[in-house]
Amino acid sequence: IFCCEFKGTDLNASKLVAGIVESNMSSGFAYFLSQMLSLGSETLPEYKLQSPRVHSCTILHYSPFKAVWDWFILVLVIYTAIFTPYVAAFLLNDEGKRKSRLDYADPLTIIDIVVDIMFIVDILINFRTTYVNKNDEVVSHPGRIAVHYFKGWFLIDVVAAIPFDLLLWGSETDEPTTLIGLLKTARLLRLVRVARKLDRYSEYGAAVLLLLMATFALIAHWLACIWYAIGNIERPNLPQPIGWLDQLADQTQQQYKTNESGSGPSLKSKYITALYFTFSSLTSVGFGNVSPNTNMEKVFSICVMLIGSLMYASIFGNVSAIIQRLYSGTARYHTQMLRVREFIRFHQIPNPLRQRLEEYFQHAWSYTNGIDMNLVLKGFPECLQADICLHLNRNLLRNCPAFREASPGCLRTLSLKFKSTHVPPGDILVHRGDILSALYFVARGSIEILKEDTVLAILGKDDIFGEMPCAYETVGKSRCNVRALTYCDLHKIQREDLIETLEMYPGFAENFVRNLEITFDLRDEELSLSGPATPRKQSFDTSGQQNCDASSRSSGKSAPQSPVTAVARMMAEAARSQGSRLLLGMSTSSQKQQQEQ
Numbered sequence: 001i002f003c004c005e006f007k008g009t010d011l012n013a014s015k016l017v018a019g020i021v022e023s024n025m026s027s028g029f030a031y032f033l034s035q036m037l038s039l040g041s042e043t044l045p046e047y048k049l050q051s052p053r054v055h056s057c058t059i060l061h062y063s064p065f066k067a068v069w070d071w072f073i074l075v076l077v078i079y080t081a082i083f084t085p086y087v088a089a090f091l092l093n094d095e096g097k098r099k100s101r102l103d104y105a106d107p108l109t110i111i112d113i114v115v116d117i118m119f120i121v122d123i124l125i126n127f128r129t130t131y132v133n134k135n136d137e138v139v140s141h142p143g144r145i146a147v148h149y150f151k152g153w154f155l156i157d158v159v160a161a162i163p164f165d166l167l168l169w170g171s172e173t174d175e176p177t178t179l180i181g182l183l184k185t186a187r188l189l190r191l192v193r194v195a196r197k198l199d200r201y202s203e204y205g206a207a208v209l210l211l212l213m214a215t216f217a218l219i220a221h222w223l224a225c226i227w228y229a230i231g232n233i234e235r236p237n238l239p240q241p242i243g244w245l246d247q248l249a250d251q252t253q254q255q256y257k258t259n260e261s262g263s264g265p266s267l268k269s270k271y272i273t274a275l276y277f278t279f280s281s282l283t284s285v286g287f288g289n290v291s292p293n294t295n296m297e298k299v300f301s302i303c304v305m306l307i308g309s310l311m312y313a314s315i316f317g318n319v320s321a322i323i324q325r326l327y328s329g330t331a332r333y334h335t336q337m338l339r340v341r342e343f344i345r346f347h348q349i350p351n352p353l354r355q356r357l358e359e360y361f362q363h364a365w366s367y368t369n370g371i372d373m374n375l376v377l378k379g380f381p382e383c384l385q386a387d388i389c390l391h392l393n394r395n396l397l398r399n400c401p402a403f404r405e406a407s408p409g410c411l412r413t414l415s416l417k418f419k420s421t422h423v424p425p426g427d428i429l430v431h432r433g434d435i436l437s438a439l440y441f442v443a444r445g446s447i448e449i450l451k452e453d454t455v456l457a458i459l460g461k462d463d464i465f466g467e468m469p470c471a472y473e474t475v476g477k478s479r480c481n482v483r484a485l486t487y488c489d490l491h492k493i494q495r496e497d498l499i500e501t502l503e504m505y506p507g508f509a510e511n512f513v514r515n516l517e518i519t520f521d522l523r524d525e526e527l528s529l530s531g532p533a534t535p536r537k538q539s540f541d542t543s544g545q546q547n548c549d550a551s552s553r554s555s556g557k558s559a560p561q562s563p564v565t566a567v568a569r570m571m572a573e574a575a576r577s578q579g580s581r582l583l584l585g586m587s588t589s590s591q592k593q594q595q596e597q
Contacts, residue, residue: 057128058128058129058130058140058142058145059125059128059129059130060129060130060138061129061130061131061132061138066125066129069122069125070197072118073118073119073122074194076115076118076119077187077190077191077194079111079115080115080160080187080188080190081187081188081191081218082218082221083108084184084185084187084188085185085188085221085222085225085226086221086225086271087108087184088184088185088225088229089225089226089228089229089232090225090228090267090270090271091108112184113163115187116161116162116163116164117163119157119160119161119187119190120161120163122157122161123154123157123158123161126149126153126154126157127142127145127146127149128142128145129145130145131145131148153193156189156190156192156193157190157193159186159189160186160187160188160189160190162186164184198211205322205325205326206322208318208322209318209319209322212314212315212318212319213315215311216282216311216315219282219307219311220275220278220279220282221275221278223278223281223282223304223307224271224274224275224277224278225274226300227244227274227277227278227297227300227304228245228270228271228274230296230297230300231243231244231245231297232245234294234296234297235256238294241256242293242294243293243294243297244273244277244290244291244292244293244297245264245265245270247290247291247293248265248269248270248273248290249264249265252265252269254266254269273290276290277290278304281301281304281305281308282304282307282308282311282312283308283312284305284308284309284312329369329370332370333365333370336361336365336370337358337361337362340357340358340361341358344357344358356424356426356427359424360424360427363424363487364422367422367487368422373392373420377389382416385416386412386413386415386416387412389412389415389416389418390411390412390415392415392420393414393415393418393491395443396418396441396443396491397411397414397415399462400441400462400464401515401516401517402511402512402515402516402517403512404511404515405507405508405511405512405515406505406508406511406512407505407507407508409505410501410504410505410508413501413504413505414493414501417493417494417497417498417501418491418492418493419491419492419493420443420489420490420491421489421490421491421492422487422488422489422490423445423484423487423488423489423490424484424487425484425485425486425487426483426484427483427484428481428482428483428484429447429482429483429484429490430478430480430481430482430522431478431481432451432478432479432480432481432524433477433478434477434478435475435476435477435478436466436467436475436476436477436478436495436522436523437475437494437495437496438466438492438493438494438495439464439466439467439469439492439493439495439498439518440464440465440466440482440490440491440492441462441463441464441490441491441492442459442460442461442462442463442464442465442488442489442490443461443488443489443490443491444461444487444488444489445460445461445484445485445486445487445488445489446458446459446460446484446485446486446488447459447460447463447465447482447483447484447485447488448482448483448485449465449480449481449482449520449522450480450481450482450483451479451480451481456480456520457519457520458485459519459520463519463520464516464517464518464519464520465482465518465519465520465521465522466518466521466522467518467521467522467523468516468518468521468523469495469498469499470495470498470499470502470513472523475495476522476523476524476525477523477524478522478523478524479522479523479524479526480520480522482522
């Protein structure tokens with residue numbers, strides 16, 4: 001994207017900013033894909049994504065392959081969590097649906113075998129996957145990886161990967177089938193590992209709500225399987241047909257018969273009824289059309305109600321927190337707006353100025369969403385601040401010809417010196433007689449230059465106004481007023497900061513002065529701090545240099561460094577040539593009429 005945008009700009013400027021992007025181009029797509037797909041909580045930050053020296057068969061834990069594999073295993077775990085309890089409770093206990101010997105042509109049996117094989121392969125992959133230790137170091141040694149895995153999730157993964165179906169090969173009785181079917185529920189232990197990895201999505205409100213609802217439905221499914229298993233186990237031993245399955249058989253007119261194994265309600269009807277009961281109990285609704293009658297059923301119903309009360313409180317508590325998080329920005333806006341209005345009321349701000357304050361606050365909030373950039377940057381180290389500022393000022397550094405020869409280090413230094421300013425229409429940025437302590441770059445909007453009743457120029461995007469920095473011994477004063485016509489975004493850099501940067505990078509100073517084109521020079525020779533200021537000539541004349549150094553020492557001011565003074569005459573000549581480029585000769589009254597229209 002950067003390279004495409006640089007086609008219309010200078011080649012050196014393209015290399016300047018695009019070089020920063022090119023340094024991470026090789027791993028950018030892989031990092032993006034792994035961040036989007038990774039389920040691990042130990043994902044490395046971007047500045048650590050350097051490929052360490054690893055064995056040829058070792059897999060990096062933040063690689064795209066590992067991210068896709070983790071999602072594949074997550075799908076298998078979800079399948080296991082849904083079908084394993086269902087098979088153990090309904091199919092294995094239904095004599096009409098399951099024979100004493102497993103049918104290996106059954107699709108469910110084939111899928112279970114494939115799941116077991118994939119879990120075994122996942123164990124082998126985990127033995128070759130790097131990890132991050134307590135010192136935030138990537139460990140790629142095979143021996144240390146194996147020890148770390150043995151101490152962690154190895155036991156749970158092995159129990160979940162035992163191929164219980166293969167152990168039934170040749171079985172001719174019902175008991176091993178039922179027992180091993182119950183043992184297959186050990187696969188659910190993998191959900192503990194998945195739940196730990198899904199913690200990274202807890203910062204997203206919609207994801208948390210979706211996970212809570214999915215967890216609620218999954219627990220209701222498990223409890224429905226247990227509810228059916230209790231009724232199915234108790235039904236043959238009851239002296240009277242009072243269980244919930246017998247009541248369901250009476251309601252559906254599908255009675256159980258003693259000598260027929262497939263008699264009674266259909267499997268679909270039994271599962272839907274059991275799930276209906278657990279949902280109504282968990283949500284504390286309980287219509288009573290499916291009710292517990294035996295002691296075991298009543299005890300189980302009490303446990304379901306307790307679980308439902310905890311889940312009810314947890315889900316609704318998180319939902320309220322999510323809603324508050326969604327409206328937190330609105331609450332902050334109203335709080336800040338109330339403070340502005342209290343300030344206006346306390347200080348008795350007049351009506352026109354009050355209206356300007358409120359309009360500016362509303363527009364600034366919609367533009368920045370209430371985010372204080374300077375406050376955010378203070379929380380990061382200086383190297384990261386430079387990268388962020390370089391990104392925020394990328395358009396200025398790319399489009400302005402004065403920065404075409406700057407090195408990456410010089411660009412980072414300059415980006416830290418630039419400050420962004422947001423100005424509403426009608427505000428005066430610079431008054432006549434103000435000290436020109438900064439150089440302004442227009443990023444968005446329109447600005448007019450006024451002198452008395454005459455509009456001298458109208459500036460727009462990519463225009464520059466102020467005075468030539470470093471070209472004079474003294475700081476000049478403005479000869480015009482600078483007023484915003486629309487909402488404007490400006491980049492400004494202080495005179496002292498710019499001079500300091502040019503002195504640190506002498507190779508860049510000459511190119512900067514040669515290519516800097518100030519659209520409108522605001523300096524007024526008559527209003528300068530010490531009379532008519534003369535350009536510095538000391539760098540072009542050895543004697544002049546000595547005289548300037550002597551005068552600077554006698555006046556108590558430090559002499560400018562040689563990289564800056566070497567280009568002073570070019571700065572002055574450029575200032576004179578750019579002073580009257582955009583004279584328009586418009587009156588203030590006609591400008592006001594256009595604004596009213």
